[in-house]
Amino acid sequence: MDDIKETVRTSGERLCRAVTSLTLRLCDISVSEISDARKAMDIVLPLLLTDGIVSKVNDIRKASITIVTKLAKGAGVAIRPHLSELVVCMLQSLSSLEDQGLNYVEVxxxxxTAH
Incomplete structure (x- = not known):
């Protein structure tokens, strides 16, 4: 998504949309078993937190925040094992991101966790 060549960036963006769609379905407890959603979350969330949200590339940061927001909406209890690392990452990133999407995920x- 951050390549110099436009054709590579375009292909990267299409791949990102396809992988995002699949990931969101796998992590959504309304369409996947909770155990499967947890396994998928165990793979994707650490990657988004360690590489995506803290990326120096603005498009990657925005895409990561969007994905994490959507994951938080559909993952339900599958996201609970990752709450502490997610909250810590968001708090550390608040000053650099300044994105409304991040504030929404935090809320x-x-x-x-209140439920």
């Missing part, structure tokens, strides 16, 4: 996480 969703706070609400989900």
């Amino acid at each position: 969703c996480l706070i609400m989900s």
Whole structure:
């Protein structure tokens, strides 16, 4: 997604959309078994937190925040094992990201832990 060549960037963006769609379905407890959603979350969330949200590339940061937001909406209890690392990452990234999407995810996480 951050290549110099436009054709490579375009292909990367299409691949990102396809992988995002699949990931969101796998992590959504309304369409996947909770155990499968947890396994998928165990793979994707650490990657988004360690490489995506903290990326120096603005498009990758935005895509990662969007994905994490959507994951938080559909993952339900499957996201609970990752809440502490997710909250820590968001708090550390707040000053550099300044994105409304991140604030929304934080509110969703706070609400989900209250239940």
